[in-house]
Amino acid sequence: TQYFITFVALLVISLVVSSLTARVREQAEAAVQREKQTAALYDLSKDLTSAADLLQVANIIISQIGNAFGRDVAIFLPDDKQLQIFASSANYRPDENELAVAAWAYQHDQPAGRGTDTLPAASLRCHPLKTSNGIVGVLGVHSKDQTNFLSSEQRLTLAAFANQSALALERATLSEQARQAEILRATESLQTALQFAKIQ
Numbered sequence: 001t002q003y004f005i006t007f008v009a010l011l012v013i014s015l016v017v018s019s020l021t022a023r024v025r026e027q028a029e030a031a032v033q034r035e036k037q038t039a040a041l042y043d044l045s046k047d048l049t050s051a052a053d054l055l056q057v058a059n060i061i062i063s064q065i066g067n068a069f070g071r072d073v074a075i076f077l078p079d080d081k082q083l084q085i086f087a088s089s090a091n092y093r094p095d096e097n098e099l100a101v102a103a104w105a106y107q108h109d110q111p112a113g114r115g116t117d118t119l120p121a122a123s124l125r126c127h128p129l130k131t132s133n134g135i136v137g138v139l140g141v142h143s144k145d146q147t148n149f150l151s152s153e154q155r156l157t158l159a160a161f162a163n164q165s166a167l168a169l170e171r172a173t174l175s176e177q178a179r180q181a182e183i184l185r186a187t188e189s190l191q192t193a194l195q196f197a198k199i200q
Helices: 002-049 054-069 096-108 152-199
Strands: 071-079 082-088 124-131 134-143
Touching: 002 054, 002 152, 054 071, 054 082, 054 134, 054 152, 071 096, 071 124, 071 152, 082 096, 082 134, 096 124, 096 134, 124 152, 134 152
Parallel strands: none
Antiparallel strands: 071 082, 071 134, 124 134
């Protein structure tokens, strides 16, 4: 009886130690992953400050988020008030169903698709890219492994990436609009000068 009690006690202790060890390992892995994603967020912010145009901004976002989460990434932007695919990872092109998920996220200003309450069967997870001036587009994240879902912590980190991306895309869009307006003014000035020269 004494040996049996000792055996049971040792078995219980070993199970508790094993459980604690597994938990510590999971926490350590989560901390490493969190550190990688925080570093990636910093890199994204740093790289975006040197981006010159809208396409370059989009490519930086796709590259950094793709590396941080190990997923394909797509950016959807409005064109004549209709959402269109603007840029995506090299080997990934969203299909019509995924574009519909992105359009829903854009119209309703809510995340949609994989791992959300709206259209959860979709293979793409979409986040509205929102600034203080409104929604500038949609960020789509597509898992290469359809059995792999984002954890709650990863979803929060992805939301931080989306906020940074929205600000950068808005800045690049406004810069592009200002550049186009300057070209238009220069063209009009040149046309006026030519007309005045003809009159003379």
